[in-house]
Amino acid sequence: MRFAERMGRVAPSAIRDLLRHGADPELISFGGGYPDPALFPAAELNEVYAELLTGNRAALQYCPSNGLAALREHVAKRLAGDGIDCAADDVLIIQGAQQGLDLAGKLMIDPGDTVVTENPTFLGALIAFNPFEPAYAPVRTDSDGMDMADLERVLSETPRARLLYTVPDYQNPTGITLSLDRRRRLIELANSYDLLVVEDTPYRELRFDGAALPSLASLDTEGRVLHLGTFSKILAPGMRLGWAVASTEIVEKLTLLKLAADTQTSTLNMAAAALFLDRFDLDAHIRTARAAYAHKRDVMLAALREHFPDTVSFTVPRGGLFTWLTFPAGFDTAAFMADVALPRARVAYVPGATFFPGAPQHNHARLNFSGLSDDRIVEGITRLSAAL
């Protein structure tokens, strides 16, 4: 069919391939970004869904496309407590933070516009932006996050830079956190170069140690930060609930695009999250999750230290779900996974090359520690090291 030629711009993704492997029970996958299902507050959610489904049926009907007011109020209150100056009307409820990337791309990117990202960056953001056909300008990243001198160089050389995408807290894939000085500098540069800053914070509340650094939204001086967050990692991803917070003008536009994209997020799931937040202590639940994931991180890093050769280094994330491994130059983690790790060790991870918007580096791997039991983590790392 001739029209099918037009579909060539849609290319398969490594994430989807991994989700498919996820169906094999023998496989130990460090590939996903799954929270631990043991932490889902299922009994509490059962209580709130039962209350809604025996109630006035409004939770099964349509509702306004920006989302239920009760949930927007809860989100605004939580973000205000985190230093972001916002009210319920500044909040748009979205279908996970991922939808915020799609809507931001639709709003801001014309073909050939440039998206500035950390190098490496979140694969899901590249997948979301790609249909709008941007160019990418990746910025050098070290243990304090995006290098501001390199960002300034990139911006000065990139007249069509429109949007800067960043995961400042416990980044995906590296687990690295952007330092406070750099956060301030990033806002200055965004002001100078007229960028929309998309601050993606899926892991922000999963902090293992240290104090929280101010979000970019809280440092924003000109209403140019679009702050995205999600209940996926602190409540349950199967509810598909996230939020976008920005200036009135931006939220207004994103709400129209949300209406165009899927009418609204599930009324029932929004009502359930709002009632959960009325009734239960989400912060106490988050404290439990933090301790659990900090422990899993420790289990994974201890196993890596014990079993892996010294030539493989890894980040020590202070929060989030991932550590980032660096193998010796010349080692190809994608080839190793296809030829050895999957067929022989039955272990999966995400080969690092896929996270580089520009020239790929082949000697990295992203490992998730949140979604597996301690035993499976140790078993998987042991199997991998034996295969190495």
Add this chain to the structure above:
Amino acid sequence: MRFAERMGRVAPSAIRDLLRHGADPELISFGGGYPDPALFPAAELNEVYAELLTGNRAALQYCPSNGLAALREHVAKRLAGDGIDCAADDVLIIQGAQQGLDLAGKLMIDPGDTVVTENPTFLGALIAFNPFEPAYAPVRTDSDGMDMADLERVLSETPRARLLYTVPDYQNPTGITLSLDRRRRLIELANSYDLLVVEDTPYRELRFDGAALPSLASLDTEGRVLHLGTFSKILAPGMRLGWAVASTEIVEKLTLLKLAADTQTSTLNMAAAALFLDRFDLDAHIRTARAAYAHKRDVMLAALREHFPDTVSFTVPRGGLFTWLTFPAGFDTAAFMADVALPRARVAYVPGATFFPGAPQHNHARLNFSGLSDDRIVEGITRLSAAL
């Protein structure tokens, strides 16, 4: 802010304004496309959500982006029973049929490509396609749907026609059904002119009388029909569950775009719909809904006949949620709503002009009969006619 200039292409919509009015309890709104909440099977849904939330927690976790296999199997089986040759792997679960329009637009439309539609057409489709900056070629429509001679003329004059969008059954906004001869001819023309046909069927199962006509997907000879459907009108819109069915090649591409857009639809809601379909008789529920909506249509049409002047004509839909009113030439339904109907009669409808992709006709109105009680329907029509 300079970057804000780029956001001008996102324009407010009449639908959203109406959703806002929906919060006024005094208002009688014929504006929405709401199903009757009294029909939602809340007790049955309560049972399935409770079972899922006391179960193995998988319903709260991520799942593959094409949707839960159990639900895809149910959808495929229902569609196969309706004459569409498909299996579970040909089904993509989406966030309401609206998301299918967004994904189809993203897949097929480059700026300046032409989308062919009925004239008038579903406003939500225009909103979904607009961000991709198409031109529109509206086709003359009569009481048998799109006029095939006019469609052929339009296609012969429109080299960049890529996508034909149609609601063949009980169309939104007119309530009109495309005849069988025209369905066959539409497929022939789509083959000749290399179009993707987007067949949107939100009302197909809400048939009041007569036999169902074959869907365009069941008449498709070259795998160029994208068939969209939804549980919103037959189960509950607050669950946000729809489906897209097409050739393997198209479903594969749409699944990648779904992953990019929002990762996946709510696992919990998909699992609940699948369990509902295992456990309860959706067809019996649909029969109840058909009878209820046929009755509401009769109540509305009887009130129109009794109270409205003969100079106002209306369609007699054989299914769906809407009738379409035609006022005398020169009457402006938008001005009448703003100046009289809303402030004095406290009645809303959707002024017809908004449904025309090209030159608007100002003397039409779309009235919904599904979402209100009999009393409110009669009261609203009486108030409107008094204000006329």
